[in-house]
Amino acid sequence: MACECDMSNSSRHTGERRTLIVGLVCLDIINVLDNYPLEDTDTRVQDQLWERGGNAANTSVVLAQLGVKTEFIGTLADSTLSRLMVEDFHKYGVLIDHCIYHNNCKPPMSCIIVNSSSGTRTILHSNRSLPEVMYEDFELLNLNNYTWIHFEGRNVEEVLKMSERVVMHNGQFIESHDRIQISLELEKPGLKPSFCKLLPKADVVFLSKDVAKESGFQNGEECVLKFSKDVKPGAVVVCAWGELGAWAVGPNGEVVHSPAFPPAKIEDTVGAGDTFNAGVIYALSRGSSILEAIMQGCKIAGDKIGHQGFKIDA
Numbered sequence: 001m002a003c004e005c006d007m008s009n010s011s012r013h014t015g016e017r018r019t020l021i022v023g024l025v026c027l028d029i030i031n032v033l034d035n036y037p038l039e040d041t042d043t044r045v046q047d048q049l050w051e052r053g054g055n056a057a058n059t060s061v062v063l064a065q066l067g068v069k070t071e072f073i074g075t076l077a078d079s080t081l082s083r084l085m086v087e088d089f090h091k092y093g094v095l096i097d098h099c100i101y102h103n104n105c106k107p108p109m110s111c112i113i114v115n116s117s118s119g120t121r122t123i124l125h126s127n128r129s130l131p132e133v134m135y136e137d138f139e140l141l142n143l144n145n146y147t148w149i150h151f152e153g154r155n156v157e158e159v160l161k162m163s164e165r166v167v168m169h170n171g172q173f174i175e176s177h178d179r180i181q182i183s184l185e186l187e188k189p190g191l192k193p194s195f196c197k198l199l200p201k202a203d204v205v206f207l208s209k210d211v212a213k214e215s216g217f218q219n220g221e222e223c224v225l226k227f228s229k230d231v232k233p234g235a236v237v238v239c240a241w242g243e244l245g246a247w248a249v250g251p252n253g254e255v256v257h258s259p260a261f262p263p264a265k266i267e268d269t270v271g272a273g274d275t276f277n278a279g280v281i282y283a284l285s286r287g288s289s290i291l292e293a294i295m296q297g298c299k300i301a302g303d304k305i306g307h308q309g310f311k312i313d314a
């Protein structure tokens with residue numbers, strides 16, 4: 001505890017407080033085809049790329065390019081394959097000092113089919129052995145170093161403990177600018193109903209269209225309105241919906257919508273949602289309105305899907 005206080009002063013005085021992104025980094029093997037392959041055929045692909053992926057990692061590299069001092073915390077297998085991921089973080093200036101390395105594990109991997117005709121991405125993901133970030137790992141962080149913490153809602157019970165620690169930390173501050181903003185992404189279906197416990201902890205909740213559909217909602221507006229009843233008062237609820245753009249609702253209950261900003265040609269939709277989230281976090285953290293923030297998210301996601309990878313024109 002004594003250490004936290006010391007760092008608090010030094011971080012505030014040197015303006016070093018940063019955004020922390022908690023979640024997955026993995027290896028993406030991306031196969032680009034001009035048509036979805038037929039089962040039991042032997043197909044030549046247009047391109048095959050090995051890239052760093054993972055929602056939290058993708059969001060981190062986009063935020064860093066927007067000029068945000070960004071740290072990522074996740075787990076890495078102690079394997080030569082992890083070098084590719086570490087080098088990519090370094091390339092974008094994302095801090096990874098608190099990542100946790102595990103021996104005798106394989107890195108999580110996704111085999112992805114990008115259909116360049118339709119713009120779809122089909123992801124086959126596997127994590128056979130690498131543990132997730134645990135509360136014990138998160139507990140070692142000095143929270144005074146952060147202004148914003150974004151959680152990928154993966155291992156719900158652990159993320160719950162982490163977010164509760166941040167809420168407790170915030171309790172000591174009177175000024176809202178001293179408190180850490182918490183955002184939470186609920187992207188993968190199948191975590192309901194356990195993820196409901198996380199909803200009241202966050203200032204900003206991102207729900208994917210897959211989670212919206214799983215919850216029985218037909219569109220983004222319905223989704224944000226219904227979920228806004230389960231979040232803490234004053235929180236922002238956001239739902240991106242591919243080519244239809246994104247919806248959000250904030251403290252005043254007004255639902256706002258941004259259209260998508262499609263590029264001339266869609267090249268790579270992998271991580272469109274992660275890029276959108278980065279744009280929204282960036283804009284909200286700079287005091288933009290909710291509408292401005294989701295428009296910023298849609299613009300940057302539109303830019304991202306116009307070319308392969310996560311290099312953006314910031």
Ligand code: ADP
Pocket residue numbers: 119187208209240241242243244245246259260261262263266269270271272273274276297298299301302305
């Ligand atoms: P995910 O990557 O989680 O599936 P979405 O498909 O919801 O994310 O997309 C996130 C954002 O990316 C959308 O709000 C939109 O702005 C942009 N986007 C994604 N797909 C398209 C598309 N086909 N055309 C235009 N914009 C898109």
Ligand code: FRU
Pocket residue numbers: 026027028052053054055056058109110123125270271272273274
């Ligand atoms: C895109 C992505 C990929 C990764 C997969 C994990 O949102 O993060 O980079 O392979 O999802 O589910």
